[in-house]
Amino acid sequence: MRAVTLSQPGGLDRLHVADAPDPGQPGAGEIRVALHASSLNFHDYLVCSGKSPTADGRIPLADGAGVVEAVGDGVTDFSVGDHVVSVFFPDWQDGGPKVGDFRRVPGDGINGFACDSVVLPSTAFTRAPRGWSHKEAATITTAGLTAWRALVVDAGLRAGDTVLLLGTGGVSIYALQLAHAMGAEVIVTSSSDEKLARAKELGANHVINYRQEPKWGRKVLDLTGGRGADIVVEVGGPGTLVQSIEAVRIGGHIALIGVLTGVGGDVPTAFLMAKQAKLQGLIVGSRQEQEDFVRALEATGIRPVIDRTFALEDLGDAFRHLESASHFGKIAVAW
Numbered sequence: 001m002r003a004v005t006l007s008q009p010g011g012l013d014r015l016h017v018a019d020a021p022d023p024g025q026p027g028a029g030e031i032r033v034a035l036h037a038s039s040l041n042f043h044d045y046l047v048c049s050g051k052s053p054t055a056d057g058r059i060p061l062a063d064g065a066g067v068v069e070a071v072g073d074g075v076t077d078f079s080v081g082d083h084v085v086s087v088f089f090p091d092w093q094d095g096g097p098k099v100g101d102f103r104r105v106p107g108d109g110i111n112g113f114a115c116d117s118v119v120l121p122s123t124a125f126t127r128a129p130r131g132w133s134h135k136e137a138a139t140i141t142t143a144g145l146t147a148w149r150a151l152v153v154d155a156g157l158r159a160g161d162t163v164l165l166l167g168t169g170g171v172s173i174y175a176l177q178l179a180h181a182m183g184a185e186v187i188v189t190s191s192s193d194e195k196l197a198r199a200k201e202l203g204a205n206h207v208i209n210y211r212q213e214p215k216w217g218r219k220v221l222d223l224t225g226g227r228g229a230d231i232v233v234e235v236g237g238p239g240t241l242v243q244s245i246e247a248v249r250i251g252g253h254i255a256l257i258g259v260l261t262g263v264g265g266d267v268p269t270a271f272l273m274a275k276q277a278k279l280q281g282l283i284v285g286s287r288q289e290q291e292d293f294v295r296a297l298e299a300t301g302i303r304p305v306i307d308r309t310f311a312l313e314d315l316g317d318a319f320r321h322l323e324s325a326s327h328f329g330k331i332a333v334a335w
Helices: 042-048 140-154 170-181 193-201 216-223 241-247 269-275 287-300 312-324
Strands: 002-006 015-019 030-039 065-071 083-086 117-121 125-127 162-166 185-190 206-209 229-234 248-256 278-281 306-311 330-334
Touching: 002 312, 015 312, 030 140, 042 312, 083 140, 125 287, 140 170, 140 229, 140 248, 140 287, 162 170, 162 241, 170 185, 170 229, 170 287, 170 330, 185 193, 185 216, 193 206, 206 216, 216 241, 229 241, 241 248, 241 269, 248 269, 306 312, 312 330
Parallel strands: 162 185, 162 229, 185 206, 229 248, 248 278, 306 330
Antiparallel strands: 002 015, 030 065, 030 117, 030 330, 065 083, 083 125
16 A cells, blocks of 8 residues: 655655555454545644654654445444544543643654555544545544634633634634634634635634734734633744733633744743633543534534645645645645
């Protein structure tokens, strides 16, 4: 079978399509899945660019969607022909957070889904939403579930809440769609007026160009009559956190899900304390939360926004498109 492998020390020019051993037939509790699509995430980029080292010859990509080809003894969740999508933390099935590293994350600590077929425990997958294409389903694993957990599981999103979203990448656009569908008022920031116009088409109530409004936290307060946002989905990290704290309401919730501006920096602790806001770090979610998310997607009719689709052989070019930050929504890979 085909597989993309990453040779060390990493770098987008070190991604190679190669022949790999067929995974064989599933054993007890396992399923064999013919993979047809993935989608790109910033975490995948860190691994493939060499910024987050992994093993030599690693098969990248945390997201994988495809069709069940065979089931092993004892498998009751799936049947041959079912459309399925991978989970980010295969060992975190339910309950509160149980994982604090990436040692068992596909495409990082273990092989991922940039290949034709895999054999894995059935618990490493959930069913895909009914009627979705494989590339649509592949957006769920990382970006979609992160948005769901940030808004619904951790922050308890309710109709009428005000939600602030930073940027227009995969997580933020999923969060926009979810918040709008659930009756929230949504504010979106971006440096691109074109992207902000598209965000309004998807349901954003207010948009802020942060290059024109560098103190956008104050702008959020103005838009909310001085109250602030109930929930902030913070993807930037240290470079944006001060403005997010400015923007959140007293007693509000900041979901810290990204490090686009760096992995460390000063935290204005007195400012955060004065706001009495919760700063909640999170990394994706559990398999049970993904199953809940799939049901919510089917109930709301939300479909993911896919910016561009690349072939598996063009994975390096797909990451270069991600690197350019010109995308809106998700970047897919299909084969």
